[in-house]
Amino acid sequence: MTNESYTMVQTEFADPAPLRAPPPDKRLVVSIHDVSPTFALPIAMLAERIEAILGGPRFAMLVVPDHWGAARLDQSPAFVRRLRDWADAGVEMFLHGWFHRDSSAHRGGASALKARYMTAGEGEFLGLDAVEAEIRMRAGRDMVEQAIGRSVAGFIAPAWLYGPGAHAALKACDFALAEDHFRVWQPRTGAIVARGPVVTWASRSPARTASSLAVAAAARAARLDADDARCGPSRRRHQEIAADQHRPHAEHARRTPHRVALCRSGRRASPVGDGGMKIVDVCAFYTPTGGGVRTYIDRKLVALADRGHEIVVIAPGEEDRQEQRGPNARVRWLRSPRFPLDRSYRYFADREALHAMLDEEDADVVEVSSPWRSASMVADWRTRSGSHARLSLIAHADPLSAYAYRWFGNVASTQAIDRAFDWYWRHLRRLDAQFDHIVSASESLTQRLRDGGLRKVTTDPMGVEPGQFSPRLRDPELRREMLALCGLGEDALLLIGVGRHAPEKRWDMVAQAAAIAGTQAPVGLLIIGGGARQRRVIDAIGDNPHVRLLEPVRDRGALARLMASADALIHGCEAETFCFVAAEAIASGLTLIAPDRGGAADLACANDGALYRSGDAQDAAEAILAVAGTIETSAQRRRPVRTMDDHFDALLALYGAGNDTAIDHTRRYQQGTGR
The missing domain is CATH 3.40.50.2000 (Glycogen Phosphorylase B;)
Incomplete structure (x- = not known):
């Protein structure tokens, strides 16, 4: 690591008073850990802030090739381009494990304690044998180097934890530098480049926060006194401060003008105060x-x-x-x-x-x-x-x-x-x-x-999964296939119902309503779901060829395409507190046919849907026929859609606003009329 900046950090993490530069044998080295497409936005924000503080890209990034097995670097071209830009500008790139997740079974007592207490299940290389460790190191280096167009500066294990297999693999892979809690060294020769402790703040609970602060303070004071006494001008020393930003503590970092490793860059600024909850x-x-x-x-x-x-x-x-x-x-x-x-x-x-x-x-x-x-x-x-x-x-x-x-x-x-x-x-x-x-x-x-x-x-109304349901997914060929399954042609009304077969869902009543409406107009109904109470639904369908039961669709993308390709969604349950499937139908551009009580009724009223008396098959059939006469103009309508993330943001705001504040975002969703 070559960063030798002595610039004082002038942010909320620093005292306003300037500090004198440390003596020449000390180094401030700044690094961002867990660099992955998973945390693309907060990493970019953090890098921009650090660059402004240090007067240039004089810091390091620790790159994870496939964070938690869900974010492969080679499948994220936009992030790869940004990573190469940082490397071209001078940011040092280190390989930081492969998955950043520990899946090993630790047999030794010491290793088990380290895995449990020194890392939240992320000490990936602590329990690996030499063969597996080398495979991951070589594959990770290839992926990162292909992304950045140059050699990596070295390897740093997740949580700084190495087992014997990892040490053997480091030497075999011939990385230029490696680092653990107490030193930076050259794996090939074993030569130590710098010494100094990592002071880690764990903040997953108040108890761990308090113990971390006590240990960090004692370790800093003891190590600084001892090292200042015995380190000559010819020896480099470094101190790394690792901030586990589960709950960032600005005051802790304010007291630390030493080497700073900014871990968990994937945390956004919390909408409730200075830290996460x-x-x-x-x-x-x-x-x-x-x-x-x-x-x-x-x-x-x-x-x-x-x-x-x-x-x-x-x-x-x-x-x-x-x-x-x-x-x-x-x-x-x-x-x-x-x-x-x-x-x-x-x-x-x-x-x-x-x-x-x-x-x-x-x-x-x-x-x-x-x-x-x-x-x-x-x-x-x-x-x-x-x-x-x-x-x-x-x-x-x-x-x-x-x-x-x-x-x-x-x-x-x-x-x-x-x-x-x-x-x-x-x-x-x-x-x-x-x-x-x-x-x-x-x-x-x-x-x-x-x-x-x-x-x-x-x-606080709930919502739909962001970006999942949309009228753009409507597929005329899929609609024809679904109607053909119901024994009907393209001129028929295609209804869809989604939900488990429980008594309160009233699928038997919905099937009866479709059959009644079908005596006056061509109506097909697909009911997607399953459950132990299916017999009543099957009995209600009888020999009606225009109503079909389908097994639950676990693939959310496939469900979104099925929903967008129907004409209307019919729901039978008046006990919904919100009704996710109704919101998904509205997001898909469908007309909603719902009972006149409960969360589904609220959504239907707000989005020009049709209501019927709860539990009344005849009245539901009339609602179906009313929708059949207007479906050509309403099926593709785009409506304002509230997402689950909108709900979560309001929930977090509520928790941060105090007991006297009520967050109510329903007004824009309560406009409109029912049948």
């Missing part, structure tokens, strides 16, 4: 076979991590295990029993085990998706533990609509049912008192909750 989502509805909630959580794991936060989802599962979804995103499965009313789901039954997980994670914000026992468990945890975490109930479920209103709606009014289930409203009001936020995804649900006596309800 750690958010734990206790999500009882997350399951590998789920629908809207699974889509929502999968996107959340990406979006919140991209915004500089750490996100952990705790979900009930078949066994206790952890699943890493990225550098700052994890799913922790807690062994739990199946839910009796729908065995595709599980529920949290072990209060102590859930509390132990929450203690371990030590989050800034804890979210809960279910209003049932998991919400009470989390509220009890905060009281018991004395945690200062903020609690947020995300209303993914509306049990009264899903069960009570559907079961008793034919014999009693909604008001009468609410009175009969006043125990449930009292439960919700207790949660309202215990939680800091109640987040509703639709205005109609917000109003019902407020009418029921809840005071902390905020409306």
Whole structure:
């Protein structure tokens, strides 16, 4: 590393008073770690700032060829061009592992401790044998050198952790330089170029932050005194300060005019204060076979991590295990029993085990998706533990609509049912008192909750996956094929329905409505989904050749093409808190046919859709026929589309704005009329 700049960093990371230049035997070397297409934008922003501070491209980049197996350098031509520009300008390029992820089984006690406590599962080269290490080093060097058009300056292992195999591979590959926690050396000869400790700040939890600060302060003071006493002018020394920016601490870096390694450049500036938050989502509805909630959580794991936060989802599962979804995103499965009313789901039954997980994670914000026992468990945890975490109930479920209103709606009014289930409203009001936020995804649900006596309800509509659903995906040939599957020609109305076969989805009623409408106009219906309650749907279809069941489509791109190639989406469930599939249909340019209650109704009203009386097949058939007469002018209409990322940005703003601020972004989506 050749950077010999003594320029004081004049940013929020530096004291305003100038410092005198260090003596000639000391070096300030600045490097950006984890350089990958995954973090393209924040890397560019960080590089621009560093270049301005240092007066030129006098720093190093540590490049990861295939970060976490999801971002190959050779498949990102735009980022490769930018990387070559930096190299051409003088930025030194180091190879920084291959995956930057540790998949080894560590047998020795010392190695296991290093892998667990010195890196968050990223010490890739600690447990590799010499053969595998050399393969990754050579392949990584070839990929990076092809990208930058020159030789790499050296190799630095992720987390600075090397096993015996990595040391042997380094010598075999003949890298010019390598670096660990205490030295820079030449692998071929073993000659030490510079000495100095890495002072690492880990900030995944308050406890680790506090211990890191204490150790860093002691190590800096001790090492500086000792080295200043014994280092002669002929010996170089360096000190590297590694800032793990899970939660950046500007004050820590302000005190460090030594060698600075800026790790985790993939964190964006947080929209809430100076640092990122750690958010734990206790999500009882997350399951590998789920629908809207699974889509929502999968996107959340990406979006919140991209915004500089750490996100952990705790979900009930078949066994206790952890699943890493990225550098700052994890799913922790807690062994739990199946839910009796729908065995595709599980529920949290072990209060102590859930509390132990929450203690371990030590989050800034804890979210809960279910209003049932998991919400009470989390509220009890905060009281018991004395945690200062903020609690947020995300209303993914509306049990009264899903069960009570559907079961008793034919014999009693909604008001009468609410009175009969006043125990449930009292439960919700207790949660309202215990939680800091109640987040509703639709205005109609917000109003019902407020009418029921809840005071902390905020409306934050959810949305669709960014860039996934669009009218541009409409394929006339695919539409012809789908209609042919229904035994109809191109002049027929093609309806699509998407969702699991659960009683509250009312697919049997939807199939009956399509059959009734089909007696007056050619109507085809494809129902995409699966589930244990499929028999009622099959019985409702009978021998109608114009209604077809399709297996669930897990490929989101394929689903987007199917949806865009239909004419309208029909939905049967009045218990949706938002209705992701309805939003996806609107984004695809379709007309929405929905029951007159719930989140789907809100979306239909805001986007010129058609409403029918909930649970009424005859009225749904009339809505289908009304849409059939207007479909040619409405099928390709482009409408304003709210994305999931819009929802997450509003959610983060809410968490950073304080308890008295309610973020409501629904007005632009509440315009329009229903049938």
